[in-house]
Amino acid sequence: MIYQFLKRINIDRPYVFYTLVFVIFVLPLTYVNNFYYYKSIAKVEKTAMLNMANTLNKFSEMCVKLPNNNTTQCIDKLKRFLSSNKDSYGSLVIITAKNKLLLKHDNRWYVHSRLPINLKDVEGAVTTIRSLDANIAITKNSIPNIWYSVYKSVTFSIADIMQKDGIRKKWSYIKRVAIPRSTPFFSFLLIALLIMYFVKKSIIAQIEFINEFEDLEDPKGVGSIF
Numbered sequence: 653m654i655y656q657f658l659k660r661i662n663i664d665r666p667y668v669f670y671t672l673v674f675v676i677f678v679l680p681l682t683y684v685n686n687f688y689y690y691k692s693i694a695k696v697e698k699t700a701m702l703n704m705a706n707t708l709n710k711f712s713e714m715c716v717k718l719p720n721n722n723t724t725q726c727i728d729k730l731k732r733f734l735s736s737n738k739d740s741y742g743s744l745v746i747i748t749a750k751n752k753l754l755l756k757h758d759n760r761w762y763v764h765s766r767l768p769i770n771l772k773d774v775e776g777a778v779t780t781i782r783s784l785d786a787n788i789a790i791t792k793n794s795i796p797n798i799w800y801s802v803y804k805s806v807t808f809s810i811a812d813i814m815q816k817d818g819i820r821k822k823w824s825y826i827k828r829v830a831i832p833r834s835t836p837f838f839s840f841l842l843i844a845l846l847i848m849y850f851v852k853k854s855i856i857a858q859i860e861f862i863n864e865f866e867d868l869e870d871p872k873g874v875g876s877i878f
Contacts (some may be wrong), residue, residue: 656675659789660773664696668706669848670845673837673844673845673848674841676839677848678837678840678841678844679802679806679842681804681836681840682802682805682806682836682837682840682845683798683799683838684796685836685840686801686802686805686836687798690749690794690795690798690801693794693795694794694795697741697769697792697794698769698774700739700792701743701769701771701774701777701790701792702771702774702776702777702778704737704743704745704790705771705777705778705788705790706778708730708733708745708747708781708788709778709781709783711729711730711733712726712730712781712783712784713782713783715729715730715783716783716784722774723754723784723832723871726783726784727747727754727755727784729761730747730755731755731757733758734757734759735757736777738759740761740794741760741761741762741766741793741794742759742760742761742790742792742793743757743758743759743760743790743792744756744757744758744760744789744791744792745757745758745788745789745790746788746789746790747781747784747786747787747788747789748786748787748789749784749785749786749787750785754784754786760791760792760793761793762793762794762796763793763797765793765796766793766794766796767793767794767795767797768791768792769792769793769794769795770789770790770791771788771789771790771791772789773830800832802837804833805833805834805836805837806834806837808830808834809829809833809834810826812829812830813825813826813830
C-alpha cells in the first residue's frame with residue numbers, strides 16, 4: 653500500500669521528494685520549536701509583569717514617605733522610572749485612581765501584531781498600588797501567531813529586513829533577530845535532508861525491486877496496478 657502510493661506520486665522525482673520532506677517534517681518541527689519557545693517567553697513575561705507591579709508598589713511607597721512629596725510628584729517619578737526601564741518587547745502601564753487616569757506609559761514594540769498578556773490574568777498578581785490608593789494594569793504584547801512566526805523563520809524575515817533603513821540597521825536586525833529566529837528552521841531542514849537522502853535511496857531501491865518482481869510475474873503488464 654505505501655509503496656504503491658509512493659510510486660503513484662513519483663517519489664523518485666526530486667521536487668516531489670523534497671516538497672514532502674519540507675511539508676511533513678521541517679514545517680511541523682519548526683512549528684513545535686516556535687510554539688514552545690514562545691510558551692517559555694510567555695512565562696518570562698508574566699514573571700516580569702509581577703516583578704514590575706511589585707517594584708512600582710515599593711517605589712511609590714518609598715516616594716510618598718519622603719518629605720514634601722505628594723501623589724503628583726510620585727507619579728512623575730514613576731514615569732521617569734518606567735522610561736528608563738526597557739526590555740525586548742516593552743509594556744503598557746496604566747495607573748488609575750477612582751476612574752481618573754494618573755499615568756499611562758506605553759513603549760510596546762508589537763502593539764497590533766502580537767497577542768496581549770495582561771497582569772490581571774496572572775496568578776498571584778498585585779493589581780493595586782496601595783500607597784497611591786490606585787489600580788495598576790500592565791499589558792505586554794510578546795506572543796505572535798505561531799504560524800506567522802513559522803513563516804518568518806522560513807523566509808529569514810526578509811520582509812522585515814527590507815523595511816529597515818540603511819545597511820547598518822539591516823545588518824543589525826539580521827544579527828539580532830533574523831539569524832536567531834531562522835536558525836532552528838535551517839537546522840531542521842539540513843538534518844531532514846541528510847536523513848531523508850539516505851531514506852530516499854532505500855525507498856527507490858525497494859520500489860525498483862517491486863517493479864522488477866511484478867514484471868517477472870506479469871511480463872506483459874496484465875494485471876499490474878500501475
